[in-house]
Amino acid sequence: MLGSTSLRWYSPDVANLIEHKKARLDYEALEELEAGLELLGIEVKSLRSKRGKLDGAHIIVRGGEAFIVGMDIPPYQAGNTPKDYDSARTRKLLLTTKELNELASAERQKGLTIVPISVYNKGNKLKVRIAIARGKKKYDKREDLKKKAVKRDIDRLMKER
Numbered sequence: 146m147l148g149s150t151s152l153r154w155y156s157p158d159v160a161n162l163i164e165h166k167k168a169r170l171d172y173e174a175l176e177e178l179e180a181g182l183e184l185l186g187i188e189v190k191s192l193r194s195k196r197g198k199l200d201g202a203h204i205i206v207r208g209g210e211a212f213i214v215g216m217d218i219p220p221y222q223a224g225n226t227p228k229d230y231d232s233a234r235t236r237k238l239l240l241t242t243k244e245l246n247e248l249a250s251a252e253r254q255k256g257l258t259i260v261p262i263s264v265y266n267k268g269n270k271l272k273v274r275i276a277i278a279r280g281k282k283k284y285d286k287r288e289d290l291k292k293k294a295v296k297r298d299i300d301r302l303m304k305e306r
Contacts, residue, residue, distance in 0.1 A: 160265060160266040161263055161264075161265045162192050162193065162195050162197070162263075162264045162265055162266060162271070163192065163195060163196075163197045163198070163199060163263065163264045164199065164262070164263040164264075165199035165200060165202065165260065165261055165262055165263065166200070167200065168199075168260050168261075168262050168276070168278075169262075170281070170286060170289065171280065171281060171286070172258070172260055172276065172278035172279065172280055172281060173278060173279050173280075173281050173285070174262070174276035174277070174278045175257070175276070175277050175278060175279060176247075176251075176276065176277045177262070177274060177275070177276045177277075178240070178244055178247075178248075178274075178275050178276075178277075179267075179272050179273075179274055179275075180211070180238040180239060180240050180244070180272065180273050180275055181238065181239030181240075181270065181271075181272060181273075182213070182236055182237075182238065182239070182264070182271050182272070182273055183236055183237040183238070183239060184218075184236065184271065185230075187220055187221045187222075187225075187226060187230070188218045188221075189271060190221040191218050191219060191220060191221040192218060192264055192271055193266070193271075194221065196218070196219055196221075197216065197217060197218045197219070197264065198216070198217040199216055199261050199262075199263070199264070201215045202214065202215040202216040202217075202260070202261050203215060203258060203259060203260055203261075204238065204248065204252075204259035204260065204261065204275055205252070205259075206245065206248050206249040206252050206259075209245060210237060210238075210245070211237070211238040211240055211245055211248055212235045212236065212237055212238065213235070213236050213238055213261060213273065214235050215233065216233070216236060216261065217232050217233045218232055219232050220232065238273065238275075247277075248277070251277040256279055256280070257277060257278070257279055258277075258278055258279075258280065259275055259276070259277055259278070260275065260276055260278050261273050261274070261275050261276075262274040262275065262276050
């Protein structure tokens, strides 16, 4: 379906477009939310062709609205792009008031951050999966990598049988 990704929120009509690959390694997701994105037409076309980066992106809440900062979406066709287009501009997230309040309270808490995990198609709309997360310590990352290696070895042995 979607490669080796085994997240529970995927369904057959959802196609993953771009993903923050290091988010699962660097952060421990406490809660995940789905949000809409306010995009330009050239950004939608670019994302649907799986071009864009979430590395280094994060979510901020200001004035009762949420924004994604640091997400890079290159133009779909460089020749047809307006001269004042900024590929790393701040983009607004579309969330309910309850979700915005939850994000604002999480942002105020020390040690928590809000990171985008992936951008995907849901029907004909583009959505972003965001997580309220806590940064992992170095030893937590090592432990996760060890568990992953052990699981891979076990799977390899089971496959040989």
